[in-house]
Amino acid sequence: MNKEEKKEYNRKWRENNPNYHKEYDRQNRDKITGNRIKKEELNPTSKEKRLNGLKEYKEKWKKQNKEKYKAQNKANNTLLIPKGQLCVVCNERLAEHKHHEDYDKPLEIKFLCVKCHSLTHRGD
Secondary structure, three states, X not given: OOHHHHHHHHHHHHHHOOOHHHHHHHXXXXXXXXXXXXXXXXXXXXXXXXXXXXXXXXXXXXXXXXXXXXXXXXXXXXXXXXXXXXXXXXXXXXXXXXXXXXXXXOOOEXXXXXXXXXXXXXXX
């Protein structure tokens, strides 16, 4: 059976059995939802725990990096990346990130593309 024949077979089967999946889900609802609950209970990185962890991480980062946080906040509230602005390093891709060379000068920033910003922080 080639690909087109298989598609046609499946289409006809779905036409002849329109309620199959609904019926299966109805009959196995406990089994399906039970598995979902168990996975969340066993998974230490459930959505709620991840969000709490992220919030804690951000707060900790802010306390440890007050100077960076103030500079980034000031730049984000004051400066927008001009529409169509190219990266100042490669001059090829659109700038999507702002980069501070010196956090004591929060409004002196470079507009960089994602790739160049990553390379700048890695030191390449």
